[in-house]
Amino acid sequence: MAKKSFKDRYEKVKKELEPSKKKAPEFSHMAWRASADMLAGIILGTGLGMAFDRYMGTAHWGLIIGFLMGSMAGMLNVYRSLCKAGYGFGSEPSRK
Amino acid sequence: MESPLHQFEVKKLIPLYLGNVDVSFTNSALFMMLATLLALAFFWAGTFRPTLVPKRLQSFVELSYEFVANLLEENVGDKGRRYLPFVASLFFFILFGNLLGMLPYAFTFTSQLILTFGLAAIVFIVVLLIGIFTHGFKFLKMFMPDGAPLLMAPILIPIEMISYLSRPVSLSVRLFANLMAGHTMLKVFALFTISLGIFGLSTIILNSVLIGFEFLVAFLQAYVFTVLTCLYLNDAIHLH
Numbered sequence: 460m461a462k463k464s465f466k467d468r469y470e471k472v473k474k475e476l477e478p479s480k481k482k483a484p485e486f487s488h489m490a491w492r493a494s495a496d497m498l499a500g501i502i503l504g505t506g507l508g509m510a511f512d513r514y515m516g517t518a519h520w521g522l523i524i525g526f527l528m529g530s531m532a533g534m535l536n537v538y539r540s541l542c543k544a545g546y547g548f549g550s551e552p553s554r555k
Numbered sequence: 556m557e558s559p560l561h562q563f564e565v566k567k568l569i570p571l572y573l574g575n576v577d578v579s580f581t582n583s584a585l586f587m588m589l590a591t592l593l594a595l596a597f598f599w600a601g602t603f604r605p606t607l608v609p610k611r612l613q614s615f616v617e618l619s620y621e622f623v624a625n626l627l628e629e630n631v632g633d634k635g636r637r638y639l640p641f642v643a644s645l646f647f648f649i650l651f652g653n654l655l656g657m658l659p660y661a662f663t664f665t666s667q668l669i670l671t672f673g674l675a676a677i678v679f680i681v682v683l684l685i686g687i688f689t690h691g692f693k694f695l696k697m698f699m700p701d702g703a704p705l706l707m708a709p710i711l712i713p714i715e716m717i718s719y720l721s722r723p724v725s726l727s728v729r730l731f732a733n734l735m736a737g738h739t740m741l742k743v744f745a746l747f748t749i750s751l752g753i754f755g756l757s758t759i760i761l762n763s764v765l766i767g768f769e770f771l772v773a774f775l776q777a778y779v780f781t782v783l784t785c786l787y788l789n790d791a792i793h794l795h
Contacts, residue, residue: 492729492779499725504717532717536725539718543786 489544496536504529559742563666563735582662583670590651590664597651619647623781630785634792641681642788645674646781653734653773657766665776666734668727675723678784686791697794726783733776737769 508525512518569580601616609617623643627635635642649665656663664670686694698715699708744762748755 488779495725495729495732496721499721499728500717502728503721503724507717507720528713528717529721531714532721535714535718536721 489541492540493537496540497533500531500533500536501526501529504532557746559739559746562662562738562742565667583664583667586652586655586662586664587648587670590648590655593655594647594651597647626778626781627785627788630782631789631792635785635788638685638788642781642784645678645784646777649674649730649780650774650777653777654770656734656738657769657773663734663738665730666738668731671727671731672723674730674780675727678726678787679723682784682787682791685788686794689792690794693794694791722787726780730776730780733772737765737772741765741769 505522505526508521508523508529511521511525515521565581565583567579567581568585571578571580598616601612605613620643623646624639627639627642631638652663652665655661656665686697698712698719700711700715703711741762744758744765748758748762751758
């Protein structure tokens with residue numbers, strides 16, 4: 460009886476400890492990844508917008524729209540990479 | 556006082572010009588060649604006289620090969636097997652480059668944005684070609700999420716395209732920023748050691764800890780680059 464209860468308690472504690480032990484280092488890694496993903500989206504969107512402005516002469520409209528689009532893409536990147544690692548809530552919006 | 560960024564300066568060792576194009580042999584090129592040759596030597600020495608029961612070096616080579624092979628199999632599956640040479644050479648090139656950069660007086664070529672961007676662009680183009688060749692025009696459906704109303708297409712498609720195009724940017728910036736920041740930090744603390752005099756001992760201790768940390772970063776960043784390459788390959792092969 461005592462043995463069984465110990466085993467139960469052991470299993471319970473083990474279950475409680477395992478996810479946190481496994482996730483702790485990986486979460487900081489995911490944070491680094493997320494920041495790079497976000498930045499990449501913004502840099503690329505803004506860059507494309509500025510390049511569009513330069514060749515088309517549509518002063519600043521390309522920059523503004525490009526920055527907004529880039530931010531959205533960056534958010535999407537972050538959301539997707541977090542979902543793929545199992546940190547997101549809900550399901551992925553487009554890629555099942 | 557010397558600048559902590561001095562170490563990232565590209566110097567021309569042998570000036571070479573093809574017409575107007577500067578193709579000089581730089582210290583960056585020297586260390587790239589060294590990394591490639593070292594990786595080749597490592598594999599050659601390990602498999603020079605293979606035995607059934609592997610010796611130390613041979614088992615080290617086999618373990619590192621299996622590490623990349625397992626990475627590919629976990630992330631891509633059986634269909635990814637044929638891209639092993641590509642992924643493995645990327646991994647070992649970056650890994651040996653990062654580790655070579657840890658030697659004193661060595662040049663860390665992975666701390667150059669243009670190089671990491673070049674590698675990421677190669678990955679991007681290869682993955683794009685694999686996607687187009689395996690799926691044809693169905694590949695383009697990736698830019699339009701299914702189930703979304705057609706009215707949203709003018710907004711959704713550019714966002715999806717920017718998101719897709721930003722992959723090589725994030726891939727290259729990650730590797731470059733980690734290596735550059737780490738090596739700059741080492742140099743900054745090393746310079747403090749000189750200017751602090753007797754208290755420099757504290758920065759020596761800190762620096763020796765940081766060097767250990769840099770070795771971890773050197774390995775981890777090569778690993779992250781490879782894992783992300785595998786994930787992109789997986790996206791291209793198994794279209795959603």
